[in-house]
Amino acid sequence: MVVKSEDGRELRSFKFKDEAEGQEVRAVERRILLETLANQLPSDAIRFSSKVAKIEKNENGETSLQLLDGTQILAKVLIGCDGIRSPIAKWMGFTEPRYVGHCAFRGLGFYPNGQPFDPKVNYIYGKGLRAGYVPVSPTKVYWFICFNSSSPGQKIIDPSVLKNEAQKMIKGWPSELLNIIDLTPDDTIIRTPLVDRWLWPVVSPSGSTSGVVLVGDAWHPMTPNLGQGACCALEDAVVLSRKLADALEVGPASLDDALSSYCKERWTRVFPLTIRANLVGALLQWENPVVCTVRNSIIIPKLVKLGPLLEHTNFNCEPLERRGNRFPIN
Template sequence: MPLATTTSSSISSYLHPRRRRNAVVAPRCEAAQREEIVIVGAGVAGLATAVSLRRLGVGATVLEQGAALRAGGTSLTLFKNGWRVLDAIGVADELRAKHLRIQGMKMRSASAAAATDVLREFSFEEEAPGQEVRAVERRALLEALASRLPPGAISFSSKLRRVAGQGGPDGATELELEDGRRIVARVVVGCDGVNSPIARWMGFSEPRYVGHMAFRGLARYDGDGAGGGQPFEAKVNYIYGRGLRAGFVPVSATRVYWFICFNRPTPGPKITDPAALKREALDLVRGWPEDLVAVMRDTPEDAVVRTPLVDRWLWPGLAPAASRGGVVLAGDAWHPMTPNLGQGACCALEDAVVLARRLAAAAGAAGSAAGASYGEAMREYERERWWRVFPLTARAGLVGALVQWGNPAVCAARDGVVIPRLVRLGPFLEHTNFDCGLLEPPATAAPLP
């Protein structure tokens, strides 16, 4: 049975929690709050896990350190495997209505000033039939997921201070929050992002900086093309230089997403001045094709971000387990990867469905056996997902290293031979054919209110 969705006014309450009439403010007292499943982090992985569990008849509490849903960020490119998950959890059609379907890809050299001077052009329909690609605004994705949860399911301003302890007769985990609250949960799902405190507590190393930085931005335009030009084609545009690459893709009728990836030995100091960030990005592509530069100029300063690119390779026998006691990781908290394959968000969505399916089956266990069932469910989730995420993380890192080379001879071979003659889109996108399956509630499961 499909779950009822909240109204647009409910979405506004997630973005502006002060407006929420039924917001639950936990009392600051000594007694610990008890929960069955707690998800730490209201990002893509956390919200998708909560929605997936709910569709299977299992409730969960989501802890978000911010005062509202994260409105920052730009967009996420979702491929066929990501849309399969969004279909399974019931938000795909809502997002499709707001975001353009991308029809193909165009690859150019930075020296090609004319937009018609291309190294290679692809049609998804011809090269990869059945592919679905859309650039989705991160905020829109989070809102769509949050709308499938009941009021109060997301506890805002709930920053984790530490994992306070594990054990007891039911194997529960105690979490201590910054505001002094304590929560005891049978299952804790760490979806707290690249710099996950839960991953550190479980023994994972810090994500590895790969030697590249990225600028990202979300431009606004009125449908006539940024800078007063022609309307944008529904294609991904890639532009390659030496140790530097950029690209842009239409998101909707009024938004276009762009990025720049550049080599840098260290991330360097953080820049907080939005105007300075935008100037630095424009300086990097001075003299590059004008359609890219025009898109960047039409970007509000507060819609430009700069981040280091990081990953973590889950080497067998060396990386810690994805679960410890009643705690398990999902999404970027477990397997951060570079964006070179466009699979970070897609894999987080896949994690959510697989983990929810395992936990929902374990939640059906009776009495004291439930703790043991949850532990086995987490181990099965890790076994199922490791074979998927480790090769993709490694492949994304290797692709990034290759396309970021600055050697003139290598770049000439790339532009003259590799891209025009050797690149095949179908095999390159084979990983997007992955299907992690549907969410089928057990016959005995009662729908949640």
């Protein structure tokens, strides 16, 4: 891991073997991850482009879903893992995620003949502006630019405009970052406002109710400052799967208890992480020149320790065991 200032000066270089043995950072392209997971399912198990129009509970306690195309689905257990704008979360009483005051450009630089970078994370810090890049494959490099903004701004979908804005924002920064953006295909560059939702005890709705449960960003959207959003969603999936498998061995009547147990267990993990990610982002987005000078000359070079910095990644949810379903659920 390498940290630089906006003028390209190296502030600190970390080696895991020296400062946090056993730790590692792995960057995975989201598309590859999703395809890998989907390929483990039967070919007809996933219905794409199927937005939920209406959710109701029937007299048998089942959840009825009506899709925009008119299709109706009945489910004994409904798992809402439909992202930060989840209609299922809204139906359960959750508020919209809160804008945190930062936006981000993100993209994938493409090097058809092979990318030239070492397998490490590179961060560049400016004033109210930061960026980073990391290889995700032999030919692709993920990059981001995070900047302060008083409002989310208008949605821009023209990739040429997005690329131009991103490059203007970091004009004069290290050339390798500008080159990565230059080599970013139009269909991979996005600009999004950063949002989160703090699951305050008592105040926030439960993550499960009457056979309906939330997973990932639908329940606990967090800012990407710790790189744990997708990781937590995968953790959710493993823990929930185990709870459901245990419940099915007892009988369908125990399903709600299983969902409630999942929420209690996961809340202790995701609530602190959401807050921590938010606070880390606020600190990294400092604009004050004096504070940024202290950060670059003292905090990063002398005070930051890699082990505590990555402590939040130390979570072991144990592998899942294959089990037969005695009580199939939809």
